[in-house]
Amino acid sequence: VLSLGVDIGGTKILAGAVSESGQVVAERRAASPAQNPDQMVDTVSNMIQQLISEVGPVGSIGVAAAGFVNLERSNILYAPNLNWRNEPLQLRISERVGQEVFIENDANAAGWAEFRFGAARNFQSMVMLTLGTGVGGAIVDGGRLMRGGFGIAGELGHITVMRDGRDCGCGRKGCIEQYASGTALLRSAIELADSSDPKGERLRELRSAAGELSGHQAYQAVSENDPGTIELVEQASKHLASAMASLVAVLDPEVFVIGGGLSELGETLLSPLRSELAKQLPAAGFRPVAQVVRAEFSNQAGVIGAAELARESESKL
């Protein structure tokens, strides 16, 4: 039986029909009407209906969104990049499509895809860090997705790594999101290019050639082994390893799964991350060391995880 998954982001919506083994067998994309809740419900419902008309009736429907989902999985409490405040998303979409939908946070859904079918499929306890525009997270302990007391656990981007550090959108200072997201790394690259530091030379060249310095150029500099850019990645790794060491103290996972745009840097990111984590581990030498692996799904993780969580939720009813 197929399950549908929808992943609502700030810029695009992805929907797919997903098999029991986590394969996406049909897919739809749309721009995200991020500022208009009514239009969002329209767009998502239409995508669901189109997919059902393509693949036939589905056993379950899961919708993942970039926001705080309440413990009952009915409302989006707060979504900084979507214009929602306590939006009853589950009810509104369920009514429109004539079938119960299941709501989940997007990072949790992506983590569940990796846990069930991807990089953490052979583990029972996992922490996933999604390094993209921000830093998202998901926690699985003993085979169970951790949701917290109000439904908002796993907001791992907002662990403090620097007292009185950079301002964060969450209102705090020094959150890891400000040091190890794609956005933060690009900001560091732009600062380096803007400086007169010789280490920024290659980034300046790439900016001149492309007319701008975006993630693409930073990625290219890394693939060319540009020492200045690689140093920035290593600095981000150190900060991230510090947050991960605190996460080991709290959560003690068997494995960290690193996803999101930054994970495309592969071993350039993961290798310093592993060695820094080993150094910064509390009680190092007296405990097993968590593995650090790259996520296996990229853009489809949210769709696959939302579909699978919905399937499992239906099967429990």
Add this chain to the structure above:
Amino acid sequence: VLSLGVDIGGTKILAGAVSESGQVVAERRAASPAQNPDQMVDTVSNMIQQLISEVGPVGSIGVAAAGFVNLERSNILYAPNLNWRNEPLQLRISERVGQEVFIENDANAAGWAEFRFGAARNFQSMVMLTLGTGVGGAIVDGGRLMRGGFGIAGELGHITVMRDGRDCGCGRKGCIEQYASGTALLRSAIELADSSDPKGERLRELRSAAGELSGHQAYQAVSENDPGTIELVEQASKHLASAMASLVAVLDPEVFVIGGGLSELGETLLSPLRSELAKQLPAAGFRPVAQVVRAEFSNQAGVIGAAELARESESKL
């Protein structure tokens, strides 16, 4: 049916027979032969046998110890204050007393006592922080004690709050244990008394009168509302609130339970903790605020929790 609980610490062992409602109906104490594993097994087994001869056969036996317990709950992997390295405690005590015993980390056991019968009995998701010689922790999410991938989750004393901060026994720097434990607060009080700062005057007087400055004198200064000592408590509160704000991002508990020796400071500690946490909360204003309450059990928490966890474990077999 009664269950036995034993709490093994670095200086003393406490054992008790505990009712289904969490009442300790008989108790034993002994000094802890911390450096001698064989003698430890002897002492604990004797205490168990004495209690059984006093109260009659018991349904289950739980043993809590200050160390890393493996996921299978059979061995103590590492106990900094006890001379154990991968000690098969479950097997050794079970053989001696002729009945299966159940092993748990002491902070987890104390947390479970508060969750089942104490300050968190009306909640489903809790974080307990035990502020004593060190800082211990326990996590309950959705009614389930979090154990981690290797059995060592909830070592909350080793969250970093100060980059390149004070050295910690775990090998890291800047752990919250170095800022908000009883030991850390006493160290600050001694530093203040040793200084020529007028704020340390009352502490100096109490030290002269008693011949030493211990937790007792520091506690007295706080109860007299000595501004210098209260300022130290408030500084500790700020550090602790910073760690708790990161814990909210990760775990999203409904309630924090504060236990251990420092919790005897009551509202002098809890009141600044609440206001600081509210300030430092990620996405403050867009999420429910976790409550901060004082633990209800003090010394008996480990005994009660170990007994109850053993009871629940037996009932699942």
